[in-house]
Amino acid sequence: MKINTNYLNLNESYLFSTIARKVNEYKAQNPDKEIIRLGIGDVTLPLVKPVVDALKKASGEMGIKETFRGYGDEQGYGFLREAIMKYYADTKRVNLELSEIFVSDGAKSDIGNILDIFSKDNTVLIPDPVYPVYADTNVMDGRKTVYMQATKENNFLPLPDESVKADIIYLCSPNNPTGAVYNRAQLTEWVGYALKNRAVILFDAAYECFVADKSLPTSIFEIEGAKECAIEFCSFSKTAGFTGTRCGYTVVPKALIVDGTPLNKLWLRRQTTKFNGVSYIVQRGAEAVFSPAGQIEIRRNIETYMNNANLLDSALAKKDVYHTGGKNSPYIWFECFDGMESWAFFDYLLTRYGLVGTPGAGFGSNGKSFFRLTAFNSYENTLKAVSKLLK
């Protein structure tokens, strides 16, 4: 018996445990000081009423013989896939087939599991800074990884480098952690690179709902040719507060063919073999997100978060601090004040103002003098944070 020794090459991340330890030490030494947490990457507003009503109704159906549901299709119920198909058609003018949509328990699962269908011999291109899952899941498989540099010089939106050969490309837009959003011309460059190099783009669209600027694409499939070179991952987590309810979806276009094999067919085989679908109850909840009442209410929640993001964005602009995000993203990524490094800046904000954020160094070497704040706390707390940042 041999283990997968690639696991031994994984770095342990101490980012969030170190933050927690530092905050606890500060609290112990300063029991009367208020702490404002803008490091939260989780939503805080509850599920909207149409979703809760749908969850309760579906729970009731499961208790009655005539409406009980056993195994569903691994790729999701038709009612939910149809709602997603309509959402793409109505809001992104992207036409999908039902069989191109796969419902899952979340984007993180699919982003990890999609690697099953690719050879270990591919080279992976990942941005720095990065959502750690992209890198770790490839370390687990022993794939060669090269990094693209996201820096102040390119506004944290790296573009293709023709001298770099990559087979699998991770793009996340709006980005976590930087909040930066690719425009149409930039995504067109990436699609061109992928088509030319026969690479596949794994496009993480988990934050698409925060894009307010209508000129910005919210799906890679808005770009011509993307259906021949991209897979898109999306989630109800941030869109509709499903971080604890668990539902997402992945789009694998039929036109995406590698060496004669449609990746849609491989992913279908992967999911039907190693997955048994998402809870019927949860899928009914997700369907309600797309109802007219559901859309109105989730939009209100998104606006609440974006109002917070805009407060932070304006404060940093006023202070003339270089930053990305905050406009079409719940994340704000900014240069640490006075040339500080990100951990020193973390200590500074905590001890001086009781303000907690996330040091950029935790997301990669290009984050070492940057800092991430999020829009998921309350309006009141965000206002307090802003007043402290402006001091």
Place this chain on the structure above:
Amino acid sequence: MKINTNYLNLNESYLFSTIARKVNEYKAQNPDKEIIRLGIGDVTLPLVKPVVDALKKASGEMGIKETFRGYGDEQGYGFLREAIMKYYADTKRVNLELSEIFVSDGAKSDIGNILDIFSKDNTVLIPDPVYPVYADTNVMDGRKTVYMQATKENNFLPLPDESVKADIIYLCSPNNPTGAVYNRAQLTEWVGYALKNRAVILFDAAYECFVADKSLPTSIFEIEGAKECAIEFCSFSKTAGFTGTRCGYTVVPKALIVDGTPLNKLWLRRQTTKFNGVSYIVQRGAEAVFSPAGQIEIRRNIETYMNNANLLDSALAKKDVYHTGGKNSPYIWFECFDGMESWAFFDYLLTRYGLVGTPGAGFGSNGKSFFRLTAFNSYENTLKAVSKLLK
């Protein structure tokens, strides 16, 4: 870009699609004839009231700011893992630590995903006949597979063959498709073999709740030494009708160490990187399975199914047909009448009696003259089937 070409080595299974086609053809030709389906591998009784109440209550909590839950621990909420821990202690006299229990969306996912932590160089030992997921998931990884022969001679309970070297061993007891159940002495042999050969047993206990005979083990961990060589998979699917609600759990003992690396640590890393936990709502539903009222009601459902199984078992005994299962399992596996091969027997039962089951050939070469019936239809339909089988 290269795909995982191991996928091209997978056999397409036409088992259930062929059955569906044959049944549809028969129905078209015989519109007035009644069809009785005893091929169902899915539960048919609805969720019990304590579970439905818990699902509704948790849905309501998610709609209120004070009780809303965002991301939970990937390995499951403490309340559910504590209930599982208590279930093992009370019903199996197996003491587990909380950190040895991982809640998931189902046993199929975990049985597939667990292979991530093992090297591709291991040799896998799989029974024939078999639940196809064991074989297919290893084909996807390109692992070498050897088969152990489950036949009439060993009552479909193969024991270790010292001349066969294997690193990963799949055992399923009560078995799908044969319904055969290993006794304590037999499992002790397997644990001995695994410890001697430094192999890991993947023990599928999805049907443990159907074991009525108190002398039979319902967990591999009832066997001394198993914590050093086994991982156990279990599910609420058949126990509590969760096939469409989706919840299961996997036990990875801390004492299971390969080349100095605890597999518990690897699985925790796999799950925290590629999974985000099960819906809070579903976990509350699963917790209610273990409540006193939940236990009484799920036991009543299990008895309903077992009553059907016993009917089939008695009928075959009366007819003096060799069979396994039916006593401590919802599956009945029997020798086709008059030396027929399983597909011919399928046609015979369908065209003569309108009775639908599953040909053993669909589960492996040792099933070619065997047939599977299940206990998941109604009492009335099972009675009808029995009267036809006894003709």
